[in-house]
Amino acid sequence: xxxxxxxxxxxxxxxxxxxxxxxxxxxxxxxxxxxxxxxxxxxxxxxxxxxxxxxxxxxxxxxxxxxxxxxxxxxxxxxxxxxxxxxxxxxxxxxxxxxxxxxxxxxxxxxxxxxxxxxxxxxxxxxxxxxxxxxxxxxxxxxxxxxxxxxxxxxxxxxxxxxxxxxxxxxxxxxxxxxxxxxxxxxxxxxxxxxxxxxxxxxxxxxxxxxxxxxxxxxxxxxxxxxxxxxxxxxxxxxxxxxxxxxxxxxxxxxxxxxxxxxxxxxxxxxxxxxxxxxxxxxxxxxxxxxxxxxxxxxxxxxxxxxxxxxxxxxxxxxxxxx
Amino acid sequence: xxxxxxxxxxxxxxxxxxxxxxxxxxxxxxxxxxxxxxxxxxxxxxxxxxxxxxxxxxxxxxxxxxxxxxxxxxxxxxxxxxxxxxxxxxxxxxxxxxxxxxxxxxxxxxxxxxxxxxxxxxxxxxxxxxxxxxxxxxxxxxxxxxxxxxxxxxxxxxxxxxxxxxxxxxxxxxxxxxxxxxxxxxxxxxxxxxxxxxxxxxxxxxxxxxxxxxxxxxxxxxxxxxxxxxx
Numbered sequence: 001x002x003x004x005x006x007x008x009x010x011x012x013x014x015x016x017x018x019x020x021x022x023x024x025x026x027x028x029x030x031x032x033x034x035x036x037x038x039x040x041x042x043x044x045x046x047x048x049x050x051x052x053x054x055x056x057x058x059x060x061x062x063x064x065x066x067x068x069x070x071x072x073x074x075x076x077x078x079x080x081x082x083x084x085x086x087x088x089x090x091x092x093x094x095x096x097x098x099x100x101x102x103x104x105x106x107x108x109x110x111x112x113x114x115x116x117x118x119x120x121x122x123x124x125x126x127x128x129x130x131x132x133x134x135x136x137x138x139x140x141x142x143x144x145x146x147x148x149x150x151x152x153x154x155x156x157x158x159x160x161x162x163x164x165x166x167x168x169x170x171x172x173x174x175x176x177x178x179x180x181x182x183x184x185x186x187x188x189x190x191x192x193x194x195x196x197x198x199x200x201x202x203x204x205x206x207x208x209x210x211x212x213x214x215x216x217x218x219x220x221x222x223x224x225x226x227x228x229x230x231x232x233x234x235x236x237x238x239x240x241x242x243x244x245x246x247x248x249x250x251x252x253x254x255x256x257x258x259x260x261x262x263x264x265x266x267x268x269x270x271x272x273x274x275x276x277x278x279x280x281x282x283x284x285x286x287x288x289x290x291x292x293x294x295x296x297x298x299x300x301x302x303x304x305x306x307x308x309x310x311x312x313x314x315x316x317x318x319x320x321x322x323x
Numbered sequence: 324x325x326x327x328x329x330x331x332x333x334x335x336x337x338x339x340x341x342x343x344x345x346x347x348x349x350x351x352x353x354x355x356x357x358x359x360x361x362x363x364x365x366x367x368x369x370x371x372x373x374x375x376x377x378x379x380x381x382x383x384x385x386x387x388x389x390x391x392x393x394x395x396x397x398x399x400x401x402x403x404x405x406x407x408x409x410x411x412x413x414x415x416x417x418x419x420x421x422x423x424x425x426x427x428x429x430x431x432x433x434x435x436x437x438x439x440x441x442x443x444x445x446x447x448x449x450x451x452x453x454x455x456x457x458x459x460x461x462x463x464x465x466x467x468x469x470x471x472x473x474x475x476x477x478x479x480x481x482x483x484x485x486x487x488x489x490x491x492x493x494x495x496x497x498x499x500x501x502x503x504x505x506x507x508x509x510x511x512x513x514x515x516x517x518x519x520x521x522x523x524x525x526x527x528x529x530x531x532x533x534x535x536x537x538x539x540x541x542x543x544x545x546x547x548x549x550x551x552x553x554x
Contacts, residue, residue, distance in 0.1 A: 027479035029445050047547075053421060053448025053521060062452075065482035119495070127499055134350075134498065151499065152485030166466050169438055180441075181468045184475035227466050235471070 003064050007038045020186050024066045028052065037063055070186055080104065080158055080238040081142055083265050085125070088136030090289025091117070096137075098290055100283070102265050104238065107256060109276045110269040112285030118269040121285065122241045125267065126159045127151060135288065160237035162245065166223040168215040174198060174226060175211035182234055193233055200258060201229040204250045206319075225250045232258045242268040245275070253278065253308070274311055277304040324403055325410045326511050327504060328424045330450045331434030332443075333416045336460035338367045339491025340434055341412055345376055346494070347501035348410060356408035358399040360392050360415035360424075367414075377406045388415070389422040389523050396424070397514040410504060423449035425520040430507045433484075436461040437473050444476040449521035452481050456503055458496075462488045 001009075001017060011033040014021050022032050030052075033040035041056050049056060082103050087096030102108055110118045117135075124137045128146040131138050139146060141158070150157050170177060178197050182190035198211045205225035209218060218226065224245060231240055240259055245252065245268070256278055259266050270276055277300050284292040331337045338359075345355040356377040359367050363382065371378035379402050383391035392415050403411030415424050425431035433454035435443060438461050444451060451457065457477050462470050474486055485503065489496035511517075528534075528544040 024479060027445060027476060050522070051421075051448075052452075053423070053450075054452050055521070058453070062480075062482050066479060069478065069482050119493075123495055132502065152487060161467055163463060163467065167464055168469065169465055170441060170469060170472075177468070181472055184472045223466070227468060230468050235467070 001067075006064055006067060007060055008036050010036055011040070018067060020070055021063075021067055023070075023186075024063055079142075080265065083125070083239060084140040084143065085121075085290075086138040086140065087290055088129075088131070088133075088138070090135075090287045092287060094289065096135075096289045098293060100281075100290075100293060102267070104263045104265055105260050106281075107260060107266045107268065107279040109279035109282040110267060110285060111271070111276055111282050112291075116285045117288035118285050119243065120288065121283070121290070122161070122243060122267065122269060125239065125241060126157075126161060158237050159239045159241060160231050160235040162227060162231055162240065162242045166220065166227055168218070168223065170215060173212045173214055174201075174209060174218070177215045178226075178230060178234070181230065185234060185236070187234065197226070197229045197233050200233065201225040204228060204255050204258070206250065221250045225255070228255045228258060232262050232264070238263070239265045240267070242266065242270075244269055244271065274304065274307050277301065277307070324400075324408065324511060325430070325504075325507065325509060326400060326403070326426075326514070327410060327412045327430045327432060327507075328426060329412055329414050329432045329434060330417050330422075330424050330454075331458075332420070332436075332439065332447070333418065335434045335436045335439070336489075336491040337414050337416070337434045338370060340458055340460060340489050340497065340500070341414060342370065342374060342376075343489070343491065343494035343497035344501045344504065345374070345412070347498045348504060351501065351505055353409040353505065354407070355410045355412060356403050356406050358396075358403070358411065358413045360388065360395075360413065362388050362416075362418070377403075377408060387524075387526065388418055389424065392424050393519060393523065396426075400511075400514045417447070417450040419524065420446055420450070421448045421524045423453060423519070423521050423523075425449065425453050426514065427518050427520055428509065429511065429514075429517070430455055430504070430509065431520065432456045432458060434458045434460060435477070437465045437470060441469075441472055441476055444473075444480045447480075451477070453520045454481060454484055456500070457481060457484045457486045458489050458500065459486065460489055460491050463490055463492070 006014060025032050041059055082101050084099065084101045087098040089095060110121060112118055120135060124133050124135055125139055127133060128139050128150055129137045130145060172180065175194055175198065178194045179190060182193055187193060202208050205222045207219060207222065209222050252275060268275060276282055277296055279296060281293055281295050283290050284294065329337055329341060341357060348355050357371050358379045359365060360381050365380060368378045368380040379399060381395055396413065399413065400411065413424065417423060431454045433451045435451065437459060459474060477486055487496055487500055489500055526545060528546050529542055534541055
């Protein structure tokens with residue numbers, strides 16, 4: 001549909017072709033137009049336009065931009081098979097001298113002392129750095145420079161970030177919350193997705209919760225479980241950045257499998273030896289730069305089994321104290 | 324000199340975002356100044372001074388803060404020119420959500436925070452809808468999903484804006500915002516003759532003129548009544 005059709009065809013016909021077009025009006029607290037969009041705007045009184053805080057022409061332009069932006073969002077996004085990080089400089093200005101290519105389904109851990117620059121590395125990836133951040137690093141997607149427009153349109157960003165903080169401020173049940181998130185991403189079979197996410201989140205969480213539990217009363221572990229399942233199944237971002245999920249009270253192994261199973265590239269900053277060994281490689285950060293890249297050896301993987309047994313023992317003891 | 328208008332609801336993090344962004348601009352060799360507009364009181368000028376940033380403070384007191392802004396913005400601009408800054412930033416709060424300081428051909432930024440509730444983008448007028456850049460703050464306090472929902476609601480009311488997340492405490496995102504400031508090469512000589520992007524809220528009723536008594540017979544001028552009997 002071109003601009004002319006969008007503005008002058010009967011809106012009910014526009015809706016048949018573009019079901020989400022109504023969201024534009026809903027999100028500004030307006031009723032859906034009866035006739036065409038142009039007629040609708042002409043029918044608004046001057047006072048109503050003033051209240052909306054927008055000029056009629058600007059309103060029409062915004063409607064067309066909205067349809068275009070969301071249209072490109074609902075189209076299948078191009079696949080990301082690889083992410084390449086090309087080293088820049090550390091805090092002292094010394095060259096990092098590394099190139100690392102990460103393939104879909106791989107997990108890379110980022111380790112190093114607090115304040116060493118782990119978050120900056122994640123920020124470089126989120127920003128799709130092109131030598132224009134303090135570290136001068138470059139990020140390549142599928143071997144070429146990423147699209148610069150990704151930087152400023154959060155909904156097109158190929159990167160989702162799971163941060164340490166998992167608080168909810170919305171006054172909604174778990175079900176409503178995931179639904180509203182699905183709607184904001186214009187996902188069609190949202191009900192199915194919502195059920196799947198709640199089910200998967202329950203598999204990760206220590207304690208069970210129902211779809212009707214308010215998100216504000218979820219425990220820390222349950223919130224994280226919900227967010228991880230949500231990221232795995234709802235977010236179409238093929239790259240997931242995780243900033244420290246250790247004190248989580250969730251099944252970390254399953255959580256990682258869930259994310260990687262969806263063919264995502266996972267980068268995780270961590271202080272937890274179990275998580276660090278679960279990765280395929282780990283980047284050691286020192287003084288703001290990548291100091292070393294270590295591939296997890298078979299011997300380390302062997303140790304991981306022992307560590308996990310120990311962790312399980314602690315977990316069991318924790319549960320015994322609780323019950 | 325380049326000029327940027329930064330606006331946003333009270334306590335959304337405008338000052339922190341500006342401070343961190345100016346720090347980044349400094350690293351690029353650009354000198355910035357700030358004009359801070361507020362109503363009754365502000366200490367933010369001291370904060371800017373502490374960081375060595377030239378600052379001018381304006382308090383609107385008993386006047387409508389936005390009318391006060393537009394009456395003083397041109398002189399503030401001249402002040403910035405005299406101070407020899409490369410970029411002058413004006414900071415003002417949109418107190419009734421209907422106000423907007425944004426000026427045509429001048430980079431316009433709106434700051435809103437994730438904690439203000441997902442219906443907030445719906446409630447804010449031209450300050451948000453006509454901004455070139457929308458900065459969303461306090462993203463570290465909420466979950467990724469909430470950040471996404473909030474950002475998508477912002478994109479729905481202003482689909483042409485560049486939307487960025489900035490953390491006012493750690494400064495994450497401020498470097499990126501400074502890139503946008505630095506990339507906008509619009510040099511302005513004077514604000515005289517320029518035009519606001521959207522008209523200021525209209526008001527000229529008896530209460531504007533100091534009336535205190537309540538009741539229809541005391542009300543004159545531009546008065547609008549609620550329909551309490553229907554709907």
